[in-house]
Amino acid sequence: MILTINCGSSSLKYRLYNADLTEVVATGLVARIGEDGAYSKHTAGDKEVFFRGPIADQKAAFDIMAENLMQSEFAVIDGPEAVTAIGHRAVHGGDVFVESTIVDGSVMEQLRACVRFAPLHNPSNIAGIEECRRRFPDVPNVVVFDTAFHQSVPPEAHVYALPYELYADHGIRRYGFHGTSCRYVSQAAADILNRPIEDLAMVVCHLGNGVTLDAVKGGRSVDTSIGFGTFCGVPMGTRSGDFDPAIIFHLVKEMGMPLDEVEALCYERSGLLGVSGVSNDMREVVMRADAGDERCALALNIFIYQIKKTIGAYAAAMDGLDALVFTAGIGENSTEIRSRICEGLGVLGVRIDERTNLLVQDGHPNISAPGASVATLVVPTDEERMIALDTVRLVTESGRMPPPIASQALVHAHDA
Template sequence: MILIINCGSSSLKYQLYNPDLTEVVAKGLIARIGENGSYAEHFVGQERLVMRRAIPDHKVGFDVMVDNLLHSELAVIEGPQAITAIGHRAVHGGDIFVESTLVDETVMEQLHACARFAPLHNPCNIAGIEECLRRFPGVPNVVVFDTAFHQSVPREAHVYALPYELYSQWGIRRYGFHGTSCRYVSQAAADILNRPLEDLSMVICHLGNGVTLDAVKAGRSVDTSIGFGTFCGIPMGTRSGDFDPAIIFHLVKERGMSVEEVEALCYEKSGLLGVSGVSNDMREVMERAEAGDDRCALAVDIFVYQIKKTVGAYAAAMDGLDALVFTAGIGENSKEIRSRVCAGLGVLGVRIDERLNSMVRNGHPNISAADMRVATLVVPTDEERMIALDTYRLVSDSIRFPAPITSFAPTYAERV
């Protein structure tokens, strides 16, 4: 069986696939790691196990995951020996990793070297790999990089207008993130539209606690909103999004903040949390905004405005737009955010049917109004499946697996 690990900054998602990837045998989410209200959900078919307990770190999260897989009533494996390959998500591969790769000692050293590029994420990704190496000795591990999909972004879009030596000698450039999600969703969108991916120009809106907007033309990333680090672009749960870097100099020189304090401010105290003063959870922020909280309303307004502005820019960069695609937690679940983003994009050929916008969970991924030039879709992301396909590809020479099923367009029934 193939175990897929998606170890985020405050979460651990996992899926266990049968060898030909036709079935998710079990899956789970361990959420709010290191926060108040942490909990675990574990699914085997229609059976659901929920546990609410303190989960102070990712090591304890892995304990919970393994206990769930071996659960006396919902057991799906007899022991660790049932796991034959493990795939991992990694956020940042720098210039070192341009494609998915098998883990060995050298790769682990290089992963640690890349950790400074994504301090909120890469250490968690590395911790997940190290836990698996310890718990499942001898099992091959594959790491799949969010940055790899964006290697096709052209130089004029990924080189900053800084002294060129910073790029050529130090690798300071736009890298982009959530590439595994964008790669999966772009192909799934083409499948839904029954059109070749090579014929489509689309903007993928990966909207969650982390946010990426990606311009995908003919299946290749041509621009992306997050850059060198993971806090620029669109405001996120706790990350700032774009702002004038002169503010950093001001905070250090005039306000006496240390570089470490400014870094924590940008990554952990900004975005929805920073503006609203309430929460990094869009659901809570929107509830408070609807109840009349002005700062929460402003946080939502900023979020929506920055998305709309970026969609327009990417449509221009691609000489037109065929599809606008929403995915990830907010993109898949918030009809209000989808409606507000699409309002005013009629100039691009985007207009949605509000009735369909309320029905996506009933099997209506296309929420476009009739006769619109641009298709507007809601596509559940499945980073784990994309990682599973890459893992299969890299380990199949050494392990006898049957041929995988490679559909990229799961039904909503499969995702609920």
């Protein structure tokens, strides 16, 4: 069995696969850890268990996961020995980790050194790895980094025009995020088109509460919208996206705002929420905009305009465009947002079939209009499967696990 772990500061997501990754045996979520309203949900086959009550910390969350997987009436394995490998998501690998890696003592030290780049995320990721190493002492762990896919971004795109020493001595540069999702989706898009990924230039639009636009050429990330921190690029649910840094100096010097308040403003009170004044949920913003709310309409217009502008810039950077790919919560589910983004992109060769755009949920991922020179696709992301694929590959190559029987487990195939 292959277990994947995504451990956040207030949540734990887990998924258990069979050995060749052809079946999801169980999934679970423990949410609002350490907060009021904490709950957990565990699904195995057609059975589901839901719990609401105090969940003090991540150790308590792992206790719930272990009970659900191994001890309760919904148990699917007899004990820890049934797990042959564990894959973990880590948000930030700095410029040390350029690919997924098997965990050892040295890797843990380097992970701790990367905490300074993602102080809100990496400590929880590390805690999840440590908890698994304690509970499954003989099981290899693999860590998969959101930033690793973007290590191929060239210097002209990842070095900021600041004093060079900040980059060389302190690692201040564009790192990018959502790389695990972008890597999975870009390969899945190539599979749908039945074309080698090496021949394709595509823009992947990961549109959720967090937003990443990624230029992928030949299967490699060549530019990405999020930078050193996670509030730049395109506006997001609560994060600002790009703005003139002089505004920060003005807020501090002229308005007397403390830096921690400015930071909270950029990360927590901006984006869709900040402009609309009502919500960071795209569904509510769209509903209110349709009902005549001018601020919600403005929030939508800003969001769509910045995405369209970035798609055009990336097409220019790649000297052309073969595919435009939508993924994540908004990208996969909002017919209206996809339509409005694609409107006016005909100059790039993007044209969609509005009828097919309505049928995405019925298994029609290619929403391109007949004769369009650029394919427009909607591809569900699956970060957990990408983590599982890397885990099986690395542990098998290390000799710590026999090769899976089904060879397709090691192919980044799109799940039909």
